[in-house]
Amino acid sequence: AQSVTQLDSHVSVSEGTPVLLRCNYSSSYSPSLFWYVQHPNKGLQLLLKYTSAATLVKGINGFEAEFKKSETSFHLTKPSAHMSDAAEYFCVVSDTFGNEKLTFGTGTRLTIIP
Amino acid sequence: EAQVTQNPRYLITVTGKKLTVTCSQNMNHEYMSWYRQDPGLGLRQIYYSMNVEVTDKGDVPEGYKVSRKEKRNFPLILESPSPNQTSLYFCASSRITGGVAKNIQYFGAGTRLSVL
Numbered sequence: 504a505q506s507v508t509q510l511d512s513h514v515s516v517s518e519g520t521p522v523l524l525r526c527n528y529s530s531s532y533s534p535s536l537f538w539y540v541q542h543p544n545k546g547l548q549l550l551l552k553y554t555s556a557a558t559l560v561k562g563i564n565g566f567e568a569e570f571k572k573s574e575t576s577f578h579l580t581k582p583s584a585h586m587s588d589a590a591e592y593f594c595v596v597s598d599t600f601g602n603e604k605l606t607f608g609t610g611t612r613l614t615i616i617p
Numbered sequence: 618e619a620q621v622t623q624n625p626r627y628l629i630t631v632t633g634k635k636l637t638v639t640c641s642q643n644m645n646h647e648y649m650s651w652y653r654q655d656p657g658l659g660l661r662q663i664y665y666s667m668n669v670e671v672t673d674k675g676d677v678p679e680g681y682k683v684s685r686k687e688k689r690n691f692p693l694i695l696e697s698p699s700p701n702q703t704s705l706y707f708c709a710s711s712r713i714t715g716g717v718a719k720n721i722q723y724f725g726a727g728t729r730l731s732v733l
């Protein structure tokens with residue numbers, strides 16, 4: 504069975520400061536992990552994905568995430584927040600040898616303070 | 618342009634009146650899926666399809682039907698909608714090469730449904 508926990512439902516940071524969105528996962532097999540972003544009134548868009556290659560994954564718009572197997576974590580970071588980063592972010596896990604099912608976290612709403 | 622198209626974007630209906638939300642993708646993807654998004658619950662999978670005529674239940678299939686007669690289309694059917702199906706619905710598609718787990722999901726813009 505697989506599951507994912509986003510530790511913060513809401514994160515607020517000032518523009519220009521670092522962003523950290525936390526995600527922990529549980530997976531029976533070797534997982535694939537994704538971060539998706541949802542801007543207001545839009546569908547979800549892929550930010551980055553991990554599929555057992557390099558543990559530090561770089562995505563679009565300056566975001567990156569590090570897969571830490573020992574901590575079962577896949578936290579999303581960005582060195583300097585921009586106003587356009589305000590959105591909801593979803594961490595997603597899937598067992599690569601499982602039932603082709605994606606499990607979504609409950610989301611983290613990121614607010615950027617001017 | 619590669620895209621997943623859902624219609625309608627907004628729908629208000631009454632309890633018991635059958636409705637269909639359409640989903641179409643132009644990327645020749647084998648895998649298609651429907652999700653509902655509710656506050657505090659994230660996205661939950663309703664049904665998915667690995668290819669034409671192949672569909673399977675997700676986490677919350679009760680009250681929904683789907684069909685996959687053509688590769689590009691995957692309509693979601695609510696035979697007798699109820700107020701607890703008021704939600705934001707997303708259709709998604711992806712390739713299955715190497716497994717769905719390794720592929721990017723492409724999402725439609727969403728359908729906001731209100732059942733009165």
